[in-house]
Each structure stands twice: as C-alpha cells, then as structure tokens.
Amino acid sequence: MGWNPVGFHLIDLGLLKRAAVRAESELATQAASTQKVPATSQIATNQLASAAAIYFSQTNRGHLQMPSKNAEPTRPEPDEHPRENINQQAPSLPDWRHWRESGGQRMWQAVLLSLNVNATAKDRDSLKVNDPAKYAEYERRCKVAIARYGVHEQLPAIAHPMSGRMIRERYVLFDRFLAFARDVGWDGLEAFERGLGFAPVAALSDSTVGMSTEITKGWRYDRVRMGALLKLLEDVARGTADGKALLHGGQISLIRVGQEMANIIDEAAKAAAPGKRLAGYGADGNRKSLTAARDALKDV
Known part of the structure; x- marks a missing residue:
C-alpha cells in the first residue's frame, strides 16, 4: 500500500518524530550497504523517508509543535453575541387573570401590582434596573405597608403557608390591600382596581355605594x-x-x-x-x- 500524505496530520506527533528518526537511520544504513534490499523494505523505507521530510519541514516552519506538560489549557473564544441580560428588559405588565384568581400573595407582590408591575422577582429586579424612580416608590410603599402590617384593619396578620420569614413576605389579601392602599392615599391604583375586578373609586357616586356595589x-x-x-x-x-x-x-x-x-x-x-x-x-x-x-x- 502506497504512502498517502492526506490525513497525515492526524498521526500522533510523537510517533511521527520516531518515524522520522528511524527513516534517517534506514537511509544511512542503505547508503553504507552495497546489498540490494527487498522491494517491500524499499517501500517502507520510502514511506519513512517521506514522514521524516514532512516532520522536519513542518517543524522548521512552526506548524507542528509538541505539547508541553506545563502549557496552559486553551480557553474558548468569547462569544461574539452574548446572551442578552434579562435585567435589561422592561418589567412585564401583570397577568391580571392569574393574580385575580389567586386572591392574595406576599406583601411585596401586592405592592408591585399596585404599581401595575407583574409580581415576580424577575420583574422586580428589572424594575430596579430600568426605572429607578418607580422602584424607589416600590420600596417606599413596602416600608409603609410593613409599618402598618398587623395594625391597620385592612392589613391583618394572616397565618398562611405561603408567608415568608420577612415581614414583606407575609401573606395579604388583594381586596384588603387595595382598601389599605386607598386609605393611605396611594396614586395610580386604577390598573390595580380594574385588574382585580373592582370599580375605581372615582367612578362611584353616593347613590351607587351599597351592599351590592362592585367594591372591595x-x-x-x-x-x-x-x-x-x-x-x-x-x-x-x-x-x-x-x-x-x-x-x-x-x-x-x-x-x-x-x-x-x-x-x-x-x-x-x-x-x-x-x-x-x-x-x-x-x-x-x-x-x-x-x-x-x-x-x-x-x-x-
């Protein structure tokens, strides 16, 4: 079988170096001997000689390098198109059907809904990055609700399995929280009212306020x-x-x-x-x- 240089680069470099040294030795021996070598031996010798030529020519050009034990591992190239940071996205609007059906959640989530922001940790973090002023209002409202929790009639202390350890993680009912928000005079509650299915206060007249009105x-x-x-x-x-x-x-x-x-x-x-x-x-x-x-x- 003849020598095929194609795919030769797949051969182990150490093996290639030994083949080159062996080829040099074979050629030197044949040059010193006057005896005729068999054809198969001549073919093998020619292949080894070709291997030697390729090895030394590539080594001199710097194309083949033996790996060093102390060499640092190669690191992948940085991604030219890194994944977009999720915090750079604007916070989502609430899925009011979901929150309306739940009836209540943790206090910090109710505060987000009062600002017409979806009540998830991801949207809260996004609000902090994209709208610092609104996030500051969120923190202010949390402090107000924490101060009145268990004291204001509309924020009673409720034992609930979804409550967390921190006060802002305590469970609140949305209808009671909306009543509390109205009582303390928070602005921009229209989306909260409509989302939960309650009539905005401004839309009610004295004659319509009664036991059957759509109000909290x-x-x-x-x-x-x-x-x-x-x-x-x-x-x-x-x-x-x-x-x-x-x-x-x-x-x-x-x-x-x-x-x-x-x-x-x-x-x-x-x-x-x-x-x-x-x-x-x-x-x-x-x-x-x-x-x-x-x-x-x-x-x-």
Missing part, C-alpha cells in the same frame, strides 16, 4: 362603619343615646363606641333582612378601625 369588602366596611358612627352621633345629639356613657376618664372610649356601632350595624342588617347578621363588624374590629382613623388624622 374593606372599603365597604369603612363606609358602613362611618354610617354607624354618624347614626351614633345623631342619637347623642338628639338625646336618645347617653353621650357620657361613651367616655372613660374624661376621654372617648373607643371600645364603647365600637360596641355601640356594632349594635347599630346589627339593627340595620336585621331591618334590611330579618334574621340577617353581618360578619366583620364586631366591637373589636370597629375599635381597631377607629384607632386607625384617629392615627390617620394625626398624620394629616
């Missing part, structure tokens, strides 16, 4: 309590209720006022539908609402 329970609770408080003040002014009984130590007793409000609400519910009782309007709940209202007045 938390907001409706405040309206009903306000009505009960007005009825109590009216009774005191007319003399049909003892105003002194609402005092304790010369100051208004919120628990007593809350109890009277509960009685008024209970009577109104029975008048509207005999035997009907409303949940969520107990004396303690009313007291907490009055406490939050008094604190809010101090912050004006």
